[in-house]
């Protein structure tokens with residue numbers, strides 16, 4: 001193992017995680033920290049993913065590269081290291097990271113945890129094996145390909161029960177991501193169907209399962225209801241008070257004992273702590289690192305946390321901050337000020353942020369928003385949403401390119417290309433063996449014969465915690 005040498009006298013503030021929180025923090029620290037302080041940003045991908053736009057990748061409204069921003073274009077003086085942090089030696093103040101060149105140790109004076117959270121598929125039995133999470137750009141592209149595979153396959157099936165199961169997409173979770181993905185998916189299927197003449201409109205359906213009384217509990221009630229109306233008009237089935245208790249290859253079992261037949265279940269609920277947190281034995285609540293009011297985890301030991309991985313109290317209201325992009329960015333701004341104050345020997349301030357509003361898309365060119373007390377529905381809300389994320393893209397050139405492509409795609413049907421990532425060697429191997437390449441195998445695997453729709457009482461083990 002090797003410690004990449006800092007220049008003599010340099011002191012590192014190391015940030016782990018290049019998401020909304022980490023990149024905003026690095027940019028601001030660049031301006032606030034005097035020499036000899038240096039900012040080092042470590043992230044396992046070379047880009048920031050705009051998670052709120054992942055649903056639009058699923059619905060093929062945007063290309064995958066439109067929802068990511070290269071970290072190196074977002075920072076100026078920060079040193080970026082593409083690596084996965086595997087451990088932290090608190091005694092020696094070292095971060096252990098797997099880089100492209102092997103394992104490296106990076107020394108820190110201050111270390112900031114900004115590594116977000118992971119999908120947790122273990123909260124419902126069978127979900128890990130049979131449901132598709134939506135957390136990473138790879139998840140979004142996988143779901144999109146899976147949807148196209150399912151629709152293409154319906155054309156080749158003759159059993160009406162199997163056809164309906166293939167055409168039924170169930171989204172578990174009625175929060176931001178569940179609503180966004182269900183809305184995009186329904187619009188995508190409606191637009192794509194004309195290219196699949198042997199698939200009838202009523203063979204395609206999207207159901208959203210929400211274990212609560214309404215959709216979008218994060219937003220004011222009237223916006224949640226407006227989202228539900230807009231989705232209902234487009235045929236999306238909204239099941240409120242529906243708790244998934246078991247997922248299998250044929251669909252979902254609800255806690256009520258009802259079965260819902262579906263070949264594709266998308267999971268948007270459940271998060272778990274990053275494995276690094278588990279190894280550090282820090283105080284956590286529901287997988288989030290508990291911080292002091294100024295985001296310190298152990299100020300004397302140089303540890304701080306923010307964003308989705310942290311449970312940060314909000315002095316405006318006294319509640320814990322919600323895990324949203326807006327709060328991650330606000331915390332980053334405040335933490336940069338606090339770190340600059342701390343190293344200068346000045347007092348730090350508690351985190352305080354009054355939400356400026358919230359937005360969610362409910363389908364292609366449709367959304368709901370509440371900004372500075374103003375409520376918006378439909379296209380205006382959706383345009384505001386797009387404008388916000390466009391503003392956050394780095395460099396004028398990138399903004400312009402994406403703006404042109406987004407505007408263009410508003411007027412044309414979604415792309416139905418099913419991109420397979422099969423390499424020549426795999427295709428050759430499969431051809432020689434007379435089998436399908438791995439990327440296709442799942443799509444053509446035989447589906448089980450129509451299941452009897454037995455009503456099975458949920459067992460104690462299958463209750464969602």
Ligand SMILES: Cc1cc2nc3c(=O)[nH]c(=O)nc-3n(C[C@H](O)[C@H](O)[C@H](O)COP(=O)(O)OP(=O)(O)OC[C@H]3O[C@@H](n4cnc5c(N)ncnc54)[C@H](O)[C@@H]3O)c2cc1C
Pocket residue numbers: 016017018019020021022042043044045047048049050051052053054055083084085086114115116117134135136176177274276306307308309323324325326328359360
């Ligand atoms: C599908 C979806 C839809 C959403 N919709 C909305 C929405 O509409 N509105 C809203 O406000 N919020 C939404 N959110 C939540 C929002 O995206 C998060 O609150 C926000 O991204 C949190 O920022 P973060 O920087 O804390 O974490 P992230 O953005 O998750 O970034 C964490 C970074 O850490 C890196 N990382 C993780 N582990 C390691 C490691 N061991 N070593 C190095 N790097 C590591 C990751 O690669 C990633 O770059 C949504 C989230 C999802 C998944």
